[in-house]
Amino acid sequence: MASSVFSESDLASIKDAVGDAELRTSAEIRVYIDKHVKGEPLDHAAYLFNKLGMSATALRNGVMIYIAYADRKFCIIGDIGIHQHVGDEFWKSISDKMSESFKAGLMREGVTNAVKEVGAALANYFPRMNNDINELSDEVQTGF
Numbered sequence: 649m650a651s652s653v654f655s656e657s658d659l660a661s662i663k664d665a666v667g668d669a670e671l672r673t674s675a676e677i678r679v680y681i682d683k684h685v686k687g688e689p690l691d692h693a694a695y696l697f698n699k700l701g702m703s704a705t706a707l708r709n710g711v712m713i714y715i716a717y718a719d720r721k722f723c724i725i726g727d728i729g730i731h732q733h734v735g736d737e738f739w740k741s742i743s744d745k746m747s748e749s750f751k752a753g754l755m756r757e758g759v760t761n762a763v764k765e766v767g768a769a770l771a772n773y774f775p776r777m778n779n780d781i782n783e784l785s786d787e788v789q790t791g792f
Contacts, residue, residue, distance in 0.1 A: 651792055653717045654681060658756040659788045665760040666786040669767025675709035675730065675774045677766055678702060679759060682791040685716035689723040692716075697725050700789065705729075709774045711766050713746075713759060722746060724762070733773045742766065 654662075666677050678700065685692050693714035697703060702710035708729035715722040724739050724746075731739075742762050749758030 651681065651683065651717060651790070653755055654788075661756055662759050662763065662788050663786050665763040665767075666788075669763050669770070670776075670786065672771035672776055673709075673767060673774050674707060674777050674780045675711065675770035676702065676705050677711050677713075677763055677770070677786075678789060679713045679763065680715070680789040680791065682714070682716045683718045685714075685719055685721055689714055689716055689719075689721045690725065693723050693725045696789075697727075703727055707774055709770060711770065713762055713766070715759070717755070720750075722750075724766070726766075730770060730773060734769055738769065 662679050666679060669677055680693070680696055680700075682692075693712055696714065697710070697712050702712055705727065708727040711724065711726045711730060713722070713724050722743070724742055726734070726739065742765050745765070746758040746762050749755070749761065
């Protein structure tokens with residue numbers, strides 16, 4: 649389902665970016681797009697992270713990019729497996745780049761570039777294994 653900010657083509661590009669990133673890692677990446685968020689985005693993203701089973705990945709290496717586009721809020725949440733390797737500065741760097749893209753009206757590019765950067769870090773610390781299975785769907789999740 650498209651939104652006023654993300655077209656069907658945008659959502660397909662984001663899904664493809666997730667799929668491409670996951671070809672190089674055993675980790676899972678999920679993009680979740682809402683129109684509005686009640687409260688703090690990080691709190692809601694953490695709730696969704698658990699509700700959608702992202703904390704149940706074998707190596708605790710899931711990453712969620714959460715966007716509430718009408719509220720102009722977003723966050724990135726990484727499980728403990730990846731966070732212990734990259735730390736807060738990594739997430740801040742990606743967030744800063746996303747923010748710049750969003751301010752320039754480049755929503756799709758902001759998200760796909762973030763997915764690629766997260767994917768590269770995940771591939772570095774959690775390379776894809778021969779017996780890897782895609783534990784979670786690559787579809788963009790939406791709450792609108």
